[in-house]
Amino acid sequence: MPDGGRERLLEARHLRKIFPVKTGFGKPSARLQAVDGVDFAIRRGEVFSLVGESGCGKSTLGRVVLNLLPATEGQVLYRGRDVASLPSAEMRALRAKMQIVFQDPYSSLNPRMRVLDILAEPFLTHRVARGRAELTRLAAALLEKVGLRPEALSRFPHEFSGGQRQRIGIARAIALNPELIVCDEPLSALDVSIRSQAINFLLELKEQMQLTYLFISHDLSVVRYISDRICVMYLGKIMEIGTSEEVFGDPLHPYTQSLIESVPIPDPRMRGRKRTLPRGDLPSAIDPPSGCRFRTRCPIAREICAASEPTPPYENIHSAACHFARRGGSS
Secondary structure (H helix, E strand, O other), X not given: OXXXXXXXXXXXEEEEEEEEEOOOOOOOOEEEEEEEEEEEEEEOOOEEEEEOXXXXXXXXXXXXXXXXXOOOEEEEEEOOEEHHHOOHHHHHHHHOOEEEEOOOOOOOOOOOOOHHHHHHHHHHHOOOXXXXXXXXXXXXXXXHHOOOOHHHHHOOHHHOOHHHHHHHHHHHHOOOOOOEEEEEOOOOOOOHHHHHHHHHHHHHHHHHHOOEEEEEEOOHHHHHHHOOEEEEEEOOEEEEEEEHHXXXXXXXXXXXXXXXXXXXXXXHHHOOOOOOOOOOOOOOXXXXXXXXXXXXXXXXXXXXXXXXXXXXXXOOOOEEOOOOOOHHHOX
């Protein structure tokens, strides 16, 4: 399906992910609503970012998209086909097209395996290559693509720096020439000094391999730099969707405004700037507020916010789930 001149590679329709929670002995007696009624589409070749506080459901949504976690309700469509309904053989083939780069580059790599064996796994699993010589050649080519020397193949993950380990994780993710990569907080475990280098590397790799990213992060400065479009999440719901320029230049939702205002600005002249930050703590996803999820922390909340849930944002234009937000950028 064309969308703004580009094909929709992946669509989420009314996605819900609910986890049963045991509050005592016996059967689960509560439900944690990690993702609650989410709709969005990712166009081929773009960087689509999910942003929000810890606990808002970003990482869970990323895993549901990849079918690593089954959706409680709703659909994930990849090139128009329902991922959950695919036969096992087709799902196995699709795994090669949808990959993930995890947050922690150390725990995501088997510490007992050498780099050669780590990078050989995708080729062996999908029967792309056989024989030690061919696997070594393919793994060495992957390392060169991510800026590491072939000599690293004989080493273990603990022998590398955090940035180097993340590059190995990226090499594993691109081994089978995927179309979509879910980047789940890929920079948060890295030193600040090498984050900009890692960001630029991801963008270079995207252009070289014609990749599409679902980029998950709570770091707004990174999101602003890397994203084509941004989806702001709060307590399992989407609060706002728009291009990077729209969301940062003219945020519609009070939650988006508070996130942007919370970003430190290294300028003494901005020391006295007015900041509207969320009040209190993030509510529990087991017992979320009625109506608008953000109303208990919102500086402009009114009675209607508790009584009625706002209309979700439109996927294809800049909009927000707020009773008092402008819809589609118009007054």
